[in-house]
Amino acid sequence: MSQVEESIEVGVPVHTAYNQWTQFETFPAFMDGVDRIEQRTDTLTHWVTNVHGVHREFDAEITEQIPDERVAWTTVAGAARQAGAVTFHRLDDGHTKVMLQLDFHPDSITEKVGDKLGFVKRQTKGDLERFKRFIEERGQETGGWRGVVS
Numbered sequence: 001m002s003q004v005e006e007s008i009e010v011g012v013p014v015h016t017a018y019n020q021w022t023q024f025e026t027f028p029a030f031m032d033g034v035d036r037i038e039q040r041t042d043t044l045t046h047w048v049t050n051v052h053g054v055h056r057e058f059d060a061e062i063t064e065q066i067p068d069e070r071v072a073w074t075t076v077a078g079a080a081r082q083a084g085a086v087t088f089h090r091l092d093d094g095h096t097k098v099m100l101q102l103d104f105h106p107d108s109i110t111e112k113v114g115d116k117l118g119f120v121k122r123q124t125k126g127d128l129e130r131f132k133r134f135i136e137e138r139g140q141e142t143g144g145w146r147g148v149v150s
Helices: 015-022 024-029 109-115 119-140
Strands: 001-010 033-041 043-050 054-066 069-077 082-092 095-104
Touching: 001 119, 015 043, 015 095, 015 119, 024 119, 043 069, 054 082, 082 109, 095 119
Parallel strands: none
Antiparallel strands: 001 095, 033 043, 043 054, 054 069, 069 082, 082 095
16 A cells, blocks of 8 residues: 655635535546546545546445535445545644545556656656646636545
């Protein structure tokens, strides 16, 4: 198993950053390699990815969700095996620190080599930087789900 931890400060209030993160179907706008996400239920999403020609489809379940604080997930079906959490930390009224932790299991030799070369870490950092641009340019979230999952 491999782990990645990255964080970024975004220039929006914590509720705006959190609300946007709950809009999984918008992830392809800022996550490189994510072609599509379908929100199937309040806690189940279906992902379609294509990273450097490697196509994957998998389901992920939200295992914990606390408004303005945390969203955690784990894969439940499909090729990718991963789990993670994103937490939101209020810095002041207009700034939030977004912290992402990802635990994943590289399966193929290509994935294992990419992991050793830091590809997943760079990918995660780039995704957070694109999230920052996405939400700061908009200035507001595209929607939000304020439900609690425990």
